[in-house]
Amino acid sequence: MSIKFLAEDDRPREKFLSKGKNSLSDSELLAIIMGSGSREETAVELARRILTSVNNNWSQLSLLSVKDLMKFKGIGEVKAISISTALEIGRRKAGQEIPEKSSISKSNDAYLILKNHLSDLRTEEFWAIFLNQSNKVIHLSKLTQGGINQSIVDARVLFKTALDHFSTGIIIAHNHPSGNLNPSREDLDITQKIKEAGKTLNIQLLDHLIITQNSYYSFADEGVL
Incomplete structure (x- = not known):
């Protein structure tokens, strides 16, 4: 992977540190979860392609299984598990926000x-x-x-x-x-x-x-x- 792609993958992290998490787009957040892109795409580009396939809807993305996610070129088992895990954490957090x-x-x-x-x-x-x-x-x-x-x-x-x-x-x-x-x-x-x-x-x-x-x-x- 070229220096250009590595730098591209690091940019969401730099933006997170310099401007805060609220400044990140959905594709940048997903890129950080995945950690890296592929030979053909940066992490942000790969994330954007995945989100576009589910109409940029996190709930729709959460319905995809690990095998479904691995159908995207550039997503292996480790990245697929990372995505599913992050979405499950978000679901549990949302449930805990309801006062007991x-x-x-x-x-x-x-x-x-x-x-x-x-x-x-x-x-x-x-x-x-x-x-x-x-x-x-x-x-x-x-x-x-x-x-x-x-x-x-x-x-x-x-x-x-x-x-x-x-x-x-x-x-x-x-x-x-x-x-x-x-x-x-x-x-x-x-x-x-x-x-x-x-x-x-x-x-x-x-x-x-x-x-x-x-x-x-x-x-x-x-x-x-």
């Missing part, structure tokens, strides 16, 4: 807490928010992880967790990787099963959310809870 004791008064409040955990997944996961009597969040938990089409939750595990945290209300949620917001027959059945079980324990099922990449469906808002 936030209060939920409407379905969108719950969605804002859960979307960072569920919206970009390729397989289904089942999560629950556990609330106290004031509808403040006291615990958030992933209960199951399934395949592409379904993730079945064990109601006993759900209510054991609720009892362990002295919860009086729960909001359950799962994602539909297909993007289809409509509840399935199984979704409706498990919702009623959990609702009825909660009555016995005096733990109210407040809502069930189906989450896709860009939106959500609320059983409570739709009047089917």
Whole structure:
């Protein structure tokens, strides 16, 4: 690799140090994550090509697997893992920015807490928010992880967790990787099963959310809870 390319690859780092991280473009940030370009492209040019392929959308980029990333010329396994790792750190950070004791008064409040955990997944996961009597969040938990089409939750595990945290209300949620917001027959059945079980324990099922990449469906808002 020529001196010209090495200098080109170093420029985002120099800009980071001299002007700060906020001055960097998306392609420059990605270039720093990758560390270097290829014989034909600088790191910035390679990063720009990758981002262009996903319409410069970080969420779309996070959906690419290591094998998907390695299809780009100049991206080997190490660079692909570095990119995926950085995006996963960003996803976890976004999830931690939600205050643990936030209060939920409407379905969108719950969605804002859960979307960072569920919206970009390729397989289904089942999560629950556990609330106290004031509808403040006291615990958030992933209960199951399934395949592409379904993730079945064990109601006993759900209510054991609720009892362990002295919860009086729960909001359950799962994602539909297909993007289809409509509840399935199984979704409706498990919702009623959990609702009825909660009555016995005096733990109210407040809502069930189906989450896709860009939106959500609320059983409570739709009047089917």
